[in-house]
Amino acid sequence: MGESLRVALVGCGLISLYHLRAWKAAGVEIVALCDTDIEKAKARAREFGISRIHAEAGEMFAQGGFNAVDIAASVGAHAHIARMAADNGVHIMCQKPLTETVAEAEALIDYVGDRVRFMVHENYRFRPHYMTVRRWIEEGRIGAVRHAAISCRGSGLCARDGALPFLIERQPYLTSFPRNLVFETMIHHLDILRCLCGPLTVTAARLNRLADGLPGEDTAAILLSGKNGFIATADGCLVAPGYPELHGDRLEVIGATGTILMELNRIHLVGAEDKAEEVDLIGRYQECFNMAMADFVRGLRDGTPFETDRLDNLETLRLMESVYAAAGVEIRQ
Numbered sequence: 001m002g003e004s005l006r007v008a009l010v011g012c013g014l015i016s017l018y019h020l021r022a023w024k025a026a027g028v029e030i031v032a033l034c035d036t037d038i039e040k041a042k043a044r045a046r047e048f049g050i051s052r053i054h055a056e057a058g059e060m061f062a063q064g065g066f067n068a069v070d071i072a073a074s075v076g077a078h079a080h081i082a083r084m085a086a087d088n089g090v091h092i093m094c095q096k097p098l099t100e101t102v103a104e105a106e107a108l109i110d111y112v113g114d115r116v117r118f119m120v121h122e123n124y125r126f127r128p129h130y131m132t133v134r135r136w137i138e139e140g141r142i143g144a145v146r147h148a149a150i151s152c153r154g155s156g157l158c159a160r161d162g163a164l165p166f167l168i169e170r171q172p173y174l175t176s177f178p179r180n181l182v183f184e185t186m187i188h189h190l191d192i193l194r195c196l197c198g199p200l201t202v203t204a205a206r207l208n209r210l211a212d213g214l215p216g217e218d219t220a221a222i223l224l225s226g227k228n229g230f231i232a233t234a235d236g237c238l239v240a241p242g243y244p245e246l247h248g249d250r251l252e253v254i255g256a257t258g259t260i261l262m263e264l265n266r267i268h269l270v271g272a273e274d275k276a277e278e279v280d281l282i283g284r285y286q287e288c289f290n291m292a293m294a295d296f297v298r299g300l301r302d303g304t305p306f307e308t309d310r311l312d313n314l315e316t317l318r319l320m321e322s323v324y325a326a327a328g329v330e331i332r333q
Contacts, residue, residue, distance in 0.1 A: 005297060008032040008066040008090075010057055010081050011073030012040040014170070015095065019072050019121075020048050022289035026297050034060045035073075057081050061088050068093065068300070072121075074173065075100055079108045086112040093296050095121045097187055098313060101331055102321045109310050119296050119306040120313035124188040125195055126291035129279045132267050133251060133260055134196060141269065142255025148197050150189045152236040154247030157211040157218050165211065166245035167238065180216025182207070182323050185247065186236050190323075191308075191316040193224065193232050196253060200224040200232060200319060205326040210239040222323055 005028050009016060012035040023030055032052035035041040041053040054060040057077075061084050068091040071081050079099050085092045092112070098120050099105040112118055124130055137145060156167035168174055174184075182190075194200055203225045207217035222234040238247060251262040259270040268276035292308075299306045306312075324331055 003067060004029070005068055005300060006031045006066040007068045007070055007093075008034065008060055009070040009072060010034045010060070010077070011071065011095070012037070012044040013072070016044055016072050017047075018286055018289040019070055019293070020044065021286055022293040023070070024048070025290045026293045028293070028297065031066045032060055032063075057084060061085070061090070064088070067091060068296075070121075071095055079104055082108055082118070083111055086115050089116060091117045091300060092310075093119050093121055093293075094310075096313070097183060097320070098310065098317060102314070102318050105314055105317050109314060112310075117300055117306070118310040119299065120308050120310055121292055122188070122191050122308040122313055122316065123288040123292045124192055125307055126288040126295070127281075128284050128287055129249075129262055129265055129267060129281065130192055130251075132277055132279065133253065133262050136260055136267070136269075137196060137253065137255070142253065142258035142260055144256045145197055145253055146230070146256055147254040148193060148232040148252065150193060150232075150234050150249065150251045152185065152189060152247045152249050153240045153243045154238045154245060155240055155243045156245045156247065157214070157238040158241055159212070168214075174214060174216060176215065178215045179324065179329075180214065181218050181220050181236055181238055182222075182320060183216070185238070186220060186222075186234060186323075187316060187320045189234050189236070189249070190222075190319045191313075192251070193234060194316055194319065197230065197232055198226055199315070200226050200230075202319065202322040202326045205323045207324075207327045207329065210237070220323070220327075222326075224319075 007028055007030050030050050033041045033045050033050055034054040034057050038055040045053050069085045071078055071094040075097055078094055082092050157165045204223040206221050208219040209217055211218050218238045220236050224232040248264045253260045261270050265279045265281045266276050295307050
């Protein structure tokens, strides 16, 4: 990419703060912000010294002046904005999940084709504790991976006296969205398993609703299989009293010569607990956004593949959707 990168961001909600910080850290110019709630766009513009704001993406693309777009809007808007970007020759960074269904994602990817570069912002691969596990595997510390189990626990949907549950306060759309834990949260964990263990398929799944008054599942147990009889499991619950409101993760990877155990922020080889590495997950939270944006910039500059290219992420979306199919939940196309 011969010209300098200039980015426009669509969607100025909570997550946009971390996106904008990451673009700034990468030395990228943000030329415009867009949100249907113009007050949100104005607030972010003041915070980051950005002069152009728009309430409508079509108007923003018509005015131009940027060669990449960061789509941090709600999932229902992703495909429409990405199509506009492709039509205007603008490279795409899109927040996960790419679309609500695999069929929509396939149609979008086909429409965009190779006209522009297209990356999905799946930042768990860039989170420092997961990167530590991945590095240890690549260094051969446990030999060939033979089994993996991942879980997440949080109390974000537990009832609170006199207040909405934490995650409802943070993400109000969950009160009407028919899918929750697997679609919104465990898609990350499925992507991590794919990254560490190779191609997987869903063998069985069970979903449950423990929180009152929500249409989407908050509890899940998933069985996955890979090549040569490989088995992996993934489970989660967001109604787990005593756990943090923002969920924490546990990952165990069993290899031919050793086992890695990651519990929240602590990673060690089983039997060598005294040599554990600890990660400041709160202090380093911004880091995964910075690394995702840096990967996008590097890919455009050098013509190299994105870590989470749209075709790779499509496989994660397929895995996520197949969980619902295995659990007997119909996906409306």
